[in-house]
Amino acid sequence: MILDVKQTQAFQSNEFEILQNGNVVYRAGATWFPRKMRDEENRVVLTAQDGAMLLQAQYNPAGRVFDLPGQHPTTGKQKIGAYQVTDASANPVAVFYTPEGWSDRICLCLTFGNRIVYGYQRCMGLLEVVSFYENGMQIGQLTHSRRVVNHLDRYYLHFLPSCDDLQPLMALYAVFYDSVFHNHDGKTITGETTDPYDSHSVYNDTYRPDFIRTCFGEQEAQRMDALVPQKINEPKNQKFIMKRLIYKLIPPVLLVIIFLLLFGIGFFL
Numbered sequence: 317m318i319l320d321v322k323q324t325q326a327f328q329s330n331e332f333e334i335l336q337n338g339n340v341v342y343r344a345g346a347t348w349f350p351r352k353m354r355d356e357e358n359r360v361v362l363t364a365q366d367g368a369m370l371l372q373a374q375y376n377p378a379g380r381v382f383d384l385p386g387q388h389p390t391t392g393k394q395k396i397g398a399y400q401v402t403d404a405s406a407n408p409v410a411v412f413y414t415p416e417g418w419s420d421r422i423c424l425c426l427t428f429g430n431r432i433v434y435g436y437q438r439c440m441g442l443l444e445v446v447s448f449y450e451n452g453m454q455i456g457q458l459t460h461s462r463r464v465v466n467h468l469d470r471y472y473l474h475f476l477p478s479c480d481d482l483q484p485l486m487a488l489y490a491v492f493y494d495s496v497f498h499n500h501d502g503k504t505i506t507g508e509t510t511d512p513y514d515s516h517s518v519y520n521d522t523y524r525p526d527f528i529r530t531c532f533g534e535q536e537a538q539r540m541d542a543l544v545p546q547k548i549n550e551p552k553n554q555k556f557i558m559k560r561l562i563y564k565l566i567p568p569v570l571l572v573i574i575f576l577l578l579f580g581i582g583f584f585l
Contacts, residue, residue, distance in 0.1 A: 317479060317486075318472070318473065318532070320334070322334075323470065326469075328348060329345060329348050330345060330347070330495065331344075332345065334362075334487045341365070342362055342487050343364075344488065344491040345360070345361050346360045347360075358374075358375055358495055360374075360491050360495055362488040368404070369404045371404075371484055373399040373401045373412055373492050375400075376399060376400040376411075399412040409428060410426060412492055413425050433448055433455070434449050434450075435447065435458070436449070436522040436523070439462070439513045441512045441513075442512050442544075443459070443544060444460040444513075445460070447524065447527070454522075455475060455476050456482075456486070457473075457527050458472070459528075459540060459544055460498075462510060462511045462513065463508060463509070463510045463511075464509055465508050469494055471493070471494065472540065472544070474536075528540055
């Protein structure tokens with residue numbers, strides 16, 4: 317299963333098309349707010365091409381603490397923000413949740429029936445991935461570029477053929493992931509923006525650089541390398557480094573100035 321989750325609108329509404337082999341198979345939308353959004357206000361909806369609702373994920377305030385397989389090694393419980401997934405008839409289908417307060421950056425757990433899937437986020441410059449595991453084996457990967465144009469994000473989902481039954485659920489999840497990690501809070505920016513970041517986690521080794529090449533072939537791996545560039549253009553990289561350097565230097569420089577002013581006043585007194 318290979319899906320292309322393409323954001324088509326990011327201002328006044330968050331709209332997505334989900335494509336397979338170049339054809340739109342689903343559409344999706346997520347709550348848009350011109351400010352920081354609380355979990356309770358967020359809702360993600362997946363529809364068929366004709367607009368008929370298939371699935372929706374909405375925050376479940378009653379699902380804050382769960383006893384789960386793979387519990388936290390210290391507390392035995394995971395405190396989580398849970399989103400209940402329901403079908404068109406409002407029947408519970410699954411739960412998306414993100415462990416809170418964990419420095420290891422597990423960013424997704426997904427339960428449906430008796431199955432549980434863990435997703436591990438890793439950022440490497442402009443490349444952002446979530447590696448999905450079930451029963452200790454990698455079954456899929458979400459790939460995202462941290463270089464975007466007009467705040468329109470794009471996600472690529474690769475899952476093993478044995479996971480085809482997860483297609484609508486993972487299409488919904490990609491939009492859920494965007495609303496949690498890449499919601500632009502009403503900002504209107506045109507043109508290209510880059511946000512390189514390197515994550516440091518004990519779970520970094522769950523990322524397998526050869527997963528797509530091994531499971532989907534060399535041609536697909538090359539296609540992804542072209543679609544999701546991992547390097548920053550040199551001029552932009554220099555500008556980014558200088559900006560970060562200036563931001564880091566401002567606080568100590570201000571402290572030195574304040575110290576000199578206070579020392580000078582004390583000296584003259």
